[in-house]
Amino acid sequence: MSDPVSDVDRAVDALRRRGLVAFPTETVYGLGADAASDDALARLYSVKRRPPDHPVIVHVGAMGQLDELARHVTDSARALAAACWPGPLTLVVRRRRGVVGDRATGGRDTVGVRVPDHPLALELLQAFGSGVAAPSANRFGRVSPTTAAHVRTDLGEDVDVILDGGPCSVGVESTIVDCSDAGAIRVLRVGGVTLDRIAAIIGHAPTLATGGEFAAPGTLAQHYAPDARIEIVEPEDLATAIAAHGHGNHLGVLALADVALDVTGVTVLSAPSDVDDYARVLFARFRDADRLGLDVLFVVPPPAGGIGDAVRDRVRRAGAR
Ligand code: TXA
Ligand code: MG
Numbered sequence: 062m063s064d065p066v067s068d069v070d071r072a073v074d075a076l077r078r079r080g081l082v083a084f085p086t087e088t089v090y091g092l093g094a095d096a097a098s099d100d101a102l103a104r105l106y107s108v109k110r111r112p113p114d115h116p117v118i119v120h121v122g123a124m125g126q127l128d129e130l131a132r133h134v135t136d137s138a139r140a141l142a143a144a145c146w147p148g149p150l151t152l153v154v155r156r157r158r159g160v161v162g163d164r165a166t167g168g169r170d171t172v173g174v175r176v177p178d179h180p181l182a183l184e185l186l187q188a189f190g191s192g193v194a195a196p197s198a199n200r201f202g203r204v205s206p207t208t209a210a211h212v213r214t215d216l217g218e219d220v221d222v223i224l225d226g227g228p229c230s231v232g233v234e235s236t237i238v239d240c241s242d243a244g245a246i247r248v249l250r251v252g253g254v255t256l257d258r259i260a261a262i263i264g265h266a267p268t269l270a271t272g273g274e275f276a277a278p279g280t281l282a283q284h285y286a287p288d289a290r291i292e293i294v295e296p297e298d299l300a301t302a303i304a305a306h307g308h309g310n311h312l313g314v315l316a317l318a319d320v321a322l323d324v325t326g327v328t329v330l331s332a333p334s335d336v337d338d339y340a341r342v343l344f345a346r347f348r349d350a351d352r353l354g355l356d357v358l359f360v361v362p363p364p365a366g367g368i369g370d371a372v373r374d375r376v377r378r379a380g381a382r
Contacts, residue, residue: 085226091195122186149253
C-alpha cells in the first residue's frame, strides 16, 4: 500500500515542476496543472488534445481564494459559494488579471472557479496553495473518468502522478453557473448541484443557457460519447427497439432497476437503484459498453428533476451524432 501523505507530497512537487497530476474529486477525476504556469497549461492542453480556446476550471482549496482569482464578485456568487463549496459547483466570475495564465481562461475576461468536495483533492489544493487548472482527466471528447483506473487507461504515461481516491461519489461533472454578469445568473452546464438548489440559494430560478456551445466551450453536443451507439428510449419502447436492432448486433441496456427488463438477448449493463446511483455509475457503464464491444447501448434515462437533469443531459450528448 502506498502512503497517501507522501503521494500528495509527490503530487505537489510535480505541480511545482509544471507537471500534470490526476486527482479525484466528488464529480469526476481532474487532470491538474499549475494554473499560473503557461508552460504547464500548454502541456495540459496537449495531453488532453483540447482546443486552445476552451477554458478550464481553476480548482482551489478554500472559498477565501475566490477573491484572489476574481474581481467584482456578486452577492449571488458569494451566496452560491458559501452554500455549495466544497461541492460540485463551478462559478464563472470576472477574473483578476495576471493571476492565472491566459491559457486557462481561453483568453476570456472570466474564470471558472471551484472548491471540490474530496478529502484528497482538498489536501492537494491546500498544500499547493494556489489555483490548479483541471479539466476532466480524459482525452478530449471522451467519457469522463470516475476511477483512477479510468485515468490510467486514458492517459497512461502522459500523467506524472495519479492520486487514487476511489470511485467518485457524484459521478457527473459540476454544475457551471455564470455569475460574471450582475444582471443575469446563467447555468451553463447542469451537474452535481441541482437547479432547485440554485434557485433556493439565489431566490429565483436561474436562466438556463446550456444549449449554446459558445457559453461554455467544451459542452459540445457530441461529447461524453462511448464508441457504442447510444439509443435513448422510453421504458415502454424498449422491447420494440431491441427487436428492431437484434439481428447480429451486440446490444446492451442501461436503465433504472424498476424499469421492466423482461427482454432477452441483451446484456443488462447495470440497473442503478435510484437516480443518485445512476449518476454515479453512468460513465463507468459507458466504458463497460466499449469494453464489451457493444454495437448499441439502449439507455432509458431517469426522470427529469434533481440530479436526473444532469444524467439526462450527459445521455443526450452521448447519443448525439
Ligand atoms: O466537475 C467538474 O467540473 C470537473 C472536475 C475535474 O472538477 N471538471 C470538468 O472540467 O468537468 P472540463 O474542463 O471537462 O469542463 C469544464 C467546462 C468546459 O465546458 C468549459 O468550457 C467551462 O467549464 N468553463 C471553464 N471556464 C469557463 C469560463 N470562464 N467561461 C465559460 N465556461 C467555462
Ligand atoms: Mg470534460
